[in-house]
Amino acid sequence: MAVKPKTLSEARAVYSTNSELAWWVFMRISGLFLIFLVFGHMFFNNIQINVADVDYAYVAKRFSKSWVKIYDSFLLGFAMLHGINGLRYSLEDYIQRPGRRFWAKVVLFTVAAVIFVLGVMTLWAFSFEEMGDAVRGLQHSN
Numbered sequence: 001m002a003v004k005p006k007t008l009s010e011a012r013a014v015y016s017t018n019s020e021l022a023w024w025v026f027m028r029i030s031g032l033f034l035i036f037l038v039f040g041h042m043f044f045n046n047i048q049i050n051v052a053d054v055d056y057a058y059v060a061k062r063f064s065k066s067w068v069k070i071y072d073s074f075l076l077g078f079a080m081l082h083g084i085n086g087l088r089y090s091l092e093d094y095i096q097r098p099g100r101r102f103w104a105k106v107v108l109f110t111v112a113a114v115i116f117v118l119g120v121m122t123l124w125a126f127s128f129e130e131m132g133d134a135v136r137g138l139q140h141s142n
Ligand code: HEM
Pocket: 038, 041, 042, 045, 046, 051, 054, 059, 062, 063, 068, 072, 075, 076, 077, 079, 118, 119, 120, 122, 123
């Protein structure tokens, strides 16, 4: 990527495919959302509580609320897609040989897929039984 487009019309001229143009737009939108999502996340997990006090019960209590899971799903989805696509840009810029570039991307996408699936499972497969007291205590704490 020799020319770095700054506006949508420049991006239209630089990218030869619609999918690359869509990724360019996505990187700008997700970047903006991530600023708020990550600061919100830091506020809940670093400021509202001392990091040293984060334990199983705290996470179980947070995951017993649907909005936390939905919030975290957006955080996970945006952070993964934004980060992995950014890394893909770097691999395409720096790895010159097509064979190496191909395999670097295979490794990147495989690792990303595994992390993403594990993240979704952690968010959504936590059962109410496993949350135990955190769920039973909801009436009192909300
Ligand atoms: C010191 C910094 C951080 C602390 C202490 C922290 C703490 C936590 C905690 C306690 C949870 C459990 C769920 C919740 O309460 O929302 C969590 C989940 C999560 N955090 Fe962080 N976090 C930190 C930084 C970040 C950053 C910088 C990102 C992204 C750029 C991030 C992304 C996530 C995601 C995506 C989840 C959901 C994980 C899943 O899929 O199960 N965190 N974090």
